[in-house]
Amino acid sequence: xxxxxxxASVSGSPxxxxxxxxxxxxxxxxxxxxxxxxxxxxxxxxxxxIYEVSNRPSGVSNRFSGSKSGNTASLTISGLRGxxxxxxxxxxxxxxxTGVVFGGGTKLTVL
Amino acid sequence: QxxxxxxxxxxxxxxxxxxxxxxxxxxxxxxGNYYWSWIRQPPGRGLEWxxxxxxxxxxYYKSSLKSRVSISVDTSKNQFSLKLRSVTAADTAVYYCAxxxxxxxxxxxxxxxxxxxWGQGTTVTVSS
Numbered sequence: 001x002x003x004x005x006x007x008a009s010v011s012g013s014p015x016x017x018x019x020x021x022x023x024x025x026x027x028x029x030x031x032x033x034x035x036x037x038x039x040x041x042x043x044x045x046x047x048x049x050i051y052e053v054s055n056r057p058s059g060v061s062n063r064f065s066g067s068k069s070g071n072t073a074s075l076t077i078s079g080l081r082g083x084x085x086x087x088x089x090x091x092x093x094x095x096x097x098t099g100v101v102f103g104g105g106t107k108l109t110v111l
Numbered sequence: 112q113x114x115x116x117x118x119x120x121x122x123x124x125x126x127x128x129x130x131x132x133x134x135x136x137x138x139x140x141x142x143g144n145y146y147w148s149w150i151r152q153p154p155g156r157g158l159e160w161x162x163x164x165x166x167x168x169x170x171y172y173k174s175s176l177k178s179r180v181s182i183s184v185d186t187s188k189n190q191f192s193l194k195l196r197s198v199t200a201a202d203t204a205v206y207y208c209a210x211x212x213x214x215x216x217x218x219x220x221x222x223x224x225x226x227x228x229w230g231q232g233t234t235v236t237v238s239s
């Protein structure tokens with residue numbers, strides 16, 4: 001199965017909002033509401049930020065939100081902070097292997 | 112709370128088998144409603160799902176790795192394992208184990224509610 005498509009990098013200034021897109025197909029993102037998003041700081045394990053497209057786990061800031069339209073899911077981070085600078089990965093269930101697939105990752109730079 | 116810890120050799124020779132174990136503490140691996148997954152990350156690159164196993168023992172693997180990979184569970188030791196055969200330098204990566212929520216019955220699981228618990232990762236280098 002092919003990786004989901006994410007922009008390689010995005011950037012924003014403190015206090016601004018940014019959106020990261022994640023494009024798949026009707027066999028994954030478009031066909032199921034099983035999209036999750038992960039934050040990974042250098043040298044650390046990924047952390048779950050969003051699951052089932054738009055749900056936040058307990059303890060995750062409400063500055064993080066998720067949505068989906070067609071075959072594209074999106075992660076929006078509002079009120080950017082320096083600590084948000086990290087790599088972000090989307091993930092979706094895929095019927096092509098009855099497994100899951102990750103996006104290629106997006107590096108967020110807070111200017 | 113549940114914690115995961117990967118263990119295994121940090122160096123594997125080409126053509127040999129990579130074997131890793133993920134020890135689950137703070138909860139039972141048999142408690143149900145979870146997929147137990149392996150994910151890897153080559154140096155400087157993104158995350159790659161390898162496969163998972165769920166309570167019934169059913170396994171699913173990434174298509175391109177299916178011929179070389181196997182995941183098993185040992186409920187008596189509360190751990191699950193990864194074996195990757197015939198490794199090459201391309202298999203050099205940080206390997207993570209993770210837990211993902213689902214809705215599981217005795218025979219199957221449905222739903223994917225995010226990988227909420229991860230191990231710290233273990234670096235495996237394939238080199239002679």
